[in-house]
């Protein structure tokens with residue numbers, strides 16, 4: 378079995394009681410079958426507490442005032458203090474680690490929804506490297522696993538990383554190229570022309586590709602002034618989602634008011650300043666994109682939704698950055714690193730920790746006009 382992690386993975390340290398936004402607050406934590414069975418067998422006072430603090434039907438920990446029933450006043454977990462880490466359920470044991478499983482492969486990332494992980498992900502100045510380790514672990518053979526498609530997806534993702542991390546190119550061009558690459562890749566797969574994928578990858582890696590692509594892009598979006606309208610529609614597309622943290626709708630509404638309740642000219646002016654003044658933003662954009670692509674792209678082996686995975690990565694990055702622009706505006710043209718991490722972690726907590734929301738994002742980006750290739754290219758490239 379091969380395990381792959383981003384190079385900063387081992388630097389993660391949970392701040393436990395020091396954490397301002399502990400993961401046990403706000404979320405309903407689902408308990409896996411094996412742990413539920415273990416909890417059922419615990420006797421004595423702690424066993425009674427377990428009996429009374431679990432919703433056995435929903436298989437989740439009960440919550441009091443939005444906090445896990447075992448989260449004490451010092452923000453420490455009573456399961457840990459009473460019985461140790463071995464009594465954690467799978468979710469608590471793993472978080473903020475996220476595992477994607479493929480035949481013979483486990484890809485482990487840190488989730489942006491944890492502020493400490495977010496600091497590592499977004500604070501990484503250099504390009505992220507991925508580190509793999511082989512372990513002798515047996516797993517059940519899945520005869521339906523499509524190794525051929527998975528291989529092509531992995532190769533494509535490697536090229537995507539190289540483009541995203543090519544800092545000699547403007548970030549907007551890097552985003553546009555990877556979006557178009559995923560689009561082309563999906564067409565080849567849909568037409569069952571997997572043997573042509575290598576040609577597509579070569580075309581995108583060719584030395585002349587950025588120049589060719591920039592020229593084509595310039596022609597297709599020249600004179601367009603639709604960014605504000607398109608961004609508004611993108612936010613609308615994400616409105617009917619499951620709410621995990623009850624403060625999220627008001628937070629979102631307030632930030633949307635800041636960015637969209639201004640004239641088109643003002644919006645463009647602010648955006649121009651934001652993109653030139655917030656210097657780290659190019660690196661933050663790269664790290665957000667690499668994060669979303671690493672976490673989700675190869676999952677297309679299970680559903681064939683190659684392009685939707687990239688639309689989701691781009692849309693999430695753009696929405697986080699738009700929220701960051703609102704915070705920058707509200708804060709008199711200042712955006713600190715921790716404010717940016719906070720925005721990204723709030724977005725991730727809402728979107729990435731609900732299967733309902735993840736499915737809805739995929740459906741929304743596939744169906745809504747504002748997320749189609751030509752419109753995303755406009756949003757990426759206008760007014761920068």
Ligand code: SF4
Pocket residue numbers: 390391392393396397398399400401472473490491492493494
């Ligand atoms: S959110 Fe992160 S730092 Fe905070 S308690 Fe959870 S794992 Fe630890």
